Amino acid sequence: MAMNFSENADRMDVRYVAGLARIALSDEEAAQLQGQLDDILAFVGELKTLEVEGVEATDVAGEAQNAMREDEPQAGLPREAALANAPLARHGQIVVPKVVE
Amino acid sequence: MSADLCELGFLEAADALAKGQMTSAELTAALLARAEQLEPALNALTWRDAEAAQAAAKAADEARAAGDERPLLGVPIAIKDLLNVKGQPCTAGSNILKGYTAPYDATVIERLRAAGCVFISRTNTDEFAMGGSTETSAYGTTRNPWDPERVPGGSSGGSAAAVAARLAPAALASDTGGSIRQPAAFCGVTGLKPTYGRVSRYGCTAFASSLDQVGPMARTVEDAAAVYQVIAGLDSHDSTTSARPVGDCLADVRAAADLKGMRLGLPKEYFAEGLDPEVERLTRAAAEQCRELGAEIVDVDLPHSRYGIACYYILAPAEASANLARYDGVRYGFRAGAEELQEMYEKTRAQGFGAEVKRRVILGTYVLSSGFHDAYYLRAQKVRTLIRGDFDRAFRQCDAIIGPVTPTAAFRVGEKSADPVQMYLGDIFTVNVNLAGICGLSVPCGFTAAGLPAGLHVVGPAFEDARVLTIGAAYQHSTDWHKKQPEI
Numbered sequence: 001m002a003m004n005f006s007e008n009a010d011r012m013d014v015r016y017v018a019g020l021a022r023i024a025l026s027d028e029e030a031a032q033l034q035g036q037l038d039d040i041l042a043f044v045g046e047l048k049t050l051e052v053e054g055v056e057a058t059d060v061a062g063e064a065q066n067a068m069r070e071d072e073p074q075a076g077l078p079r080e081a082a083l084a085n086a087p088l089a090r091h092g093q094i095v096v097p098k099v100v101e
Numbered sequence: 102m103s104a105d106l107c108e109l110g111f112l113e114a115a116d117a118l119a120k121g122q123m124t125s126a127e128l129t130a131a132l133l134a135r136a137e138q139l140e141p142a143l144n145a146l147t148w149r150d151a152e153a154a155q156a157a158a159k160a161a162d163e164a165r166a167a168g169d170e171r172p173l174l175g176v177p178i179a180i181k182d183l184l185n186v187k188g189q190p191c192t193a194g195s196n197i198l199k200g201y202t203a204p205y206d207a208t209v210i211e212r213l214r215a216a217g218c219v220f221i222s223r224t225n226t227d228e229f230a231m232g233g234s235t236e237t238s239a240y241g242t243t244r245n246p247w248d249p250e251r252v253p254g255g256s257s258g259g260s261a262a263a264v265a266a267r268l269a270p271a272a273l274a275s276d277t278g279g280s281i282r283q284p285a286a287f288c289g290v291t292g293l294k295p296t297y298g299r300v301s302r303y304g305c306t307a308f309a310s311s312l313d314q315v316g317p318m319a320r321t322v323e324d325a326a327a328v329y330q331v332i333a334g335l336d337s338h339d340s341t342t343s344a345r346p347v348g349d350c351l352a353d354v355r356a357a358a359d360l361k362g363m364r365l366g367l368p369k370e371y372f373a374e375g376l377d378p379e380v381e382r383l384t385r386a387a388a389e390q391c392r393e394l395g396a397e398i399v400d401v402d403l404p405h406s407r408y409g410i411a412c413y414y415i416l417a418p419a420e421a422s423a424n425l426a427r428y429d430g431v432r433y434g435f436r437a438g439a440e441e442l443q444e445m446y447e448k449t450r451a452q453g454f455g456a457e458v459k460r461r462v463i464l465g466t467y468v469l470s471s472g473f474h475d476a477y478y479l480r481a482q483k484v485r486t487l488i489r490g491d492f493d494r495a496f497r498q499c500d501a502i503i504g505p506v507t508p509t510a511a512f513r514v515g516e517k518s519a520d521p522v523q524m525y526l527g528d529i530f531t532v533n534v535n536l537a538g539i540c541g542l543s544v545p546c547g548f549t550a551a552g553l554p555a556g557l558h559v560v561g562p563a564f565e566d567a568r569v570l571t572i573g574a575a576y577q578h579s580t581d582w583h584k585k586q587p588e589i
Contacts, residue, residue, distance in 0.1 A: 010473070010476075012463075012467045014463065017463050017466050017467045017470065018459075018463050018466075019447075020466050020470065021422060021450075021462050021463055021466040022426075022429070022443070022446040022447050022450055023447060023450045023451055023454065023459055023462065023463065024447035024448055024450070024451040025451065025459075029456075029459075033459070033460060033463065036460060036521050037460065037463065037464060037467075039520075039521070039522050040414065040460075040464060040521060040522060040525075041464075041467075043410075043411060043414070043522050043525075044411040044412075044414050044415050044477065044481075045411075046408065046411045047408060047411050047412065047415070047477075047480050047481060047484055048476070048480070050405075050408060050480075050484060050487075052480055052483040052484060052487070055483040055484075055486050055487060056483070056486055057479055057482035057483050057485075057486065058482055058483075058485040058486045058489060058536075059311060059482060060297075060311045060341065060538070061297055061311070061485065061489055061536065061537055061538025061539075062296075062297045062298040062341055062343075062538045062563075063298055063343055063563075066340075067337075067340035069337060077204055077205065081204040081205075082204070082432075084202065084204065085200075085201050085202060085204065085432070085433035085434070086431075086432055086433060087430060087431075087433075087434070087435070087436035088436070094431060094432060096431055096442060096445070097439060097440060097441050097442050097444075097445055098441065098442075099441075099442050
């Protein structure tokens with residue numbers, strides 16, 4: 001059952017990808033993740049040995065199709081309820097750090 | 102009667118309430134008292150509010166006194182801490198959602214509420230359902246009721262442990278790669294992963310949306326079927342739900358006595374290297390039991406099974422990386438202090454997410470990134486087609502597939518937490534069912550020499566959930582593994 005680790009595994013730049021995912025990493029975390037993600041990529045790289053030429057891709061394994069309904073307005077979450085979980089709210093709005101100078 | 106009340110199953114409790122043999126308030130009090138006694142050691146629950154649960158139970162009793170005859174009125178159920186119950190916290194086992202209070206009911210909750218159920222507690226889960234042991238939960242590891250040194254499985258380990266330890270007669274859980282079936286097997290309870298599209302995920306914290314499915318855990322197949330029938334069906338809030346009628350399988354499940362005319366496939370790929378000899382012996386004995394009940398056992402091939410885990414650990418993290426983008430500290434949940442916005446995102450996610458979630462979000466971001474998308478994500482989607490094809494072919498030869506749920510019985514706390522790949526390999530028999538969008542049931546099928554439960558996996562074609570429940574019930578009615586209780 002254990003799979004052979006692929007020889008030609010990719011090595012990701014963990015810091016760069018974590019930046020794309022908006023996750024700050026400590027040096028220690030980055031080093032640990034690098035090793036673990038190398039292992040995982042080597043493991044999932046096993047799929048590269050499989051012939052998939054001409055095979056269709058499955059995105060959802062179901063009967064999924066466009067589900068249509070009447071375009072009628074419905075009540076959403078009341079503002080107070082939506083704001084109740086906000087880390088910081090003022091004047092009925094969510095407060096965030098300044099984005100533009 | 103009080104201590105024994107915790108022994109009642111879901112339908113037994115419904116029956117006792119209908120006959121007036123007890124009140125919901127009495128049952129709820131007994132279950133909460135048991136939780137009070139066992140929880141410090143078990144840690145199956147992330148939250149309970151005795152006062153609120155008692156109030157809900159009392160309301161159910163008053164409704165019954167006033168003539169309300171809903172069959173599930175006042176029956177308590179535990180809910181995985183991933184599903185929104187209005188007014189209760191919903192943390193997904195993560196620090197990033199600490200302090201979050203659900204402003205609405207998930208569809209499955211709305212349906213159970215309409216049926217009269219009491220939401221007695223919330224159960225522990227691996228963080229965002231990512232894990233197979235509950236060890237990634239921000240609320241600490243749940244202990245296996247059969248051996249506190251061992252994990253209960255995951256991600257729905259809290260639900261499985263709560264049902265096994267009699268803290269609730271049934272629980273809701275979710276299954277993206279085995280998260281209902283694996284903990285059910287590890288804790289000796291029954292768990293159903295319904296067909297993709299059978300149960301609404303609206304209000305269920307999203308992990309991997311092409312794989313996630315909500316389902317029941319209970320101590321018998323009947324009880325699991327009873328919960329399943331309430332929660333299943335079309336929902337305008339989840340466009341993947343099917344309009345096919347759910348039907349009523351409870352009578353068939355209850356009456357299931359034999360497996361005559363049933364062809365059950367035994368995939369040879371499931372009995373390969375890596376399967377623990379004791380689990381293999383128990384699974385083969387269960388297959389033999391099915392044969393004695395009249396089933397014809399046939400060999401089937403699932404040649405791409407061995408690629409399932411690699412396929413899953415590309416697709417699920419990819420979807421998770423997109424789904425978890427919403428946890429940015431802006432609208433709800435934890436926010437880290439920062440001077441500017443980008444820094445706020447990065448610090449919030451750095452401090453709010455645990456190690457496994459970071460690992461998967463980073464992995465998912467990578468496999469979707471420019472230059473790697475085709476090599477990983479697209480390729481995995483094609484492999485997914487091959488895995489589906491395996492099942493399509495197998496189901497031309499048999500009515501359902503049987504096999505082990507897990508390669509081993511419950512492992513020790515800490516045994517696999519340092520090596521993610523070892524942890525992922527435990528999903529070998531379950532992930533393919535999610536990838537193919539079909540249904541799978543775990544029923545207790547015996548114990549190892551160390552006294553740990555094992556599960557029999559009954560896997561059926563899409564929308565044949567009633568069939569796997571009926572097969573599982575026929576097996577369960579001829580065995581008493583599900584009646585064994587952990588000594589805690």
